[in-house]
Amino acid sequence: MFEKTTVKLTAVYLSIMMAISIFFSLNLYRVSVHEFNRTLQLETVAIQRLPNWRLDVEARNQLLQERQASFAGAKTHLLGQLLLVNIVIFAGGGLVCYYLARRTLEPIEESHQALERFTGDASHELRTPVAAMRTEIEVSLMNPKLTLKQAKQQLQSNLEELGRLTSLVEGLLRLASLDNKALPKESVLLGSVIKEAIAHNKPLAKDKKISLEYKSTTKAKVHGNKESLVEVLNILLDNAIKYSSKNSAVVIGLKTANKQAKLTISDEGIGMNPSEAEHIFERFYRADEARSKHQAEGYGLGLAIAQDIIVLHGGQISVSTKPQKGSTFSVTLPL
Ligand code: ADP
DSSP: OHHHHHHHHHHHHHHHHHHHHHHHHHHHHHHHHHHHHHHHHHHHHHHHHSOTTTSOHHHHHHHHHHHHHHHHHHHHHHHHHHHHHHHHHHHHHHHHHHHHHHHHHHHHHHHHHHHHHHHHHHHHHHHHHHHHHHHHHHHHHHOTTOOHHHHHHHHHHHHHHHHHHHHHHHHHHHHHHHTTOOOOOEEEEHHHHHHHHHHHHHHHHHHTTOEEEEOOOOOOEEEEOHHHHHHHHHHHHHHHHHTSOTTOEEEEEEEEETTEEEEEEEOOSOOOOHHHHTTTTSTTOOOHIIIIISOOOOOSOHHHHHHHHHHHTTOEEEEEEETTTEEEEEEEEEO
16 A cells, blocks of 8 residues: 555656646746747848858848758757657656655554554453353353352453453553643653652552652642643653562652652663564553563553653653562653
8 A cells, every 4th residue: 555655656746746847847948949040040141141242142041041940950959859858857857756655654654553453452352251251151051050240250350351351452542642642741840749659659569578769859840731641650650669579669759850740660670682672662562571470460561651641741751670679760851
């Protein structure tokens, strides 16, 4: 589809280029021919005015014919040159136009591919648990000796699966709601955002005996959406706890410099290698360690949501991490 569109766009660019080139060539030819004719007329008059003793009739006619032939030759030569120039413009311009058309369509093609990948991943993530639940229910229904205990276990497992599906659908809806949308903003004290997120994640941290440490007294304020900023902190703290082992620490820092607030969340968890860290802000990406060995729950949407929110605030989010040593996520926001 994009190859066809590139060719069409090339044709449009080339038509515009050729229309301009032909327009200038025709005008140049018209003006030149006009000048040739005027010069020929003047020369003809000058030759005819020459006295008979200087030029007899026969020589005069011959000179006139020679001048006319030379002007006709000049016109043909000019026409040939203009034609050649237009052929060169057509060939060279075609290549340039194709290159420009490709460059124009490249970002559209990339976002189209990303959308296709996203739709594919989303439908896969939605279809798999639904199909598994369906099979489980069918097997249970076909079992004539199904006991109440087994039925309850079945329902419990379905409920857990439905809980995960609900969080996936909520994540997808949240991403859709953040697309091209400005968030309502107010003056927000970052310290209160951090405290709210710490309170929210405390029970989870307590379960794993992880300490959440925050000492900064900075009164940094940003122009932002408090609810969404708490959501970002919740995502980062939830990950820090989820991907850390028991009895470790998660440290939250807040500093201001160069009219920017810098928020850091450091853990002593499983970390990632650089090739994985490159992709973690992509939708549905989960590093191998998290997916297989660590078996932490998630769909790989949290950091994509966090990044969308931070970008909508004119900020940046990044990570520095080492496998088995821990990760530090940094968020910068304009003050
Ligand atoms: P989820 O945690 O639901 O899988 P996220 O988008 O929040 O999705 O994170 C994407 C991936 O980034 C995770 O699957 C994990 O591999 C990696 N990751 C995120 N935070 C951390 C962290 N603090 N330590 C190690 N890996 C992390």
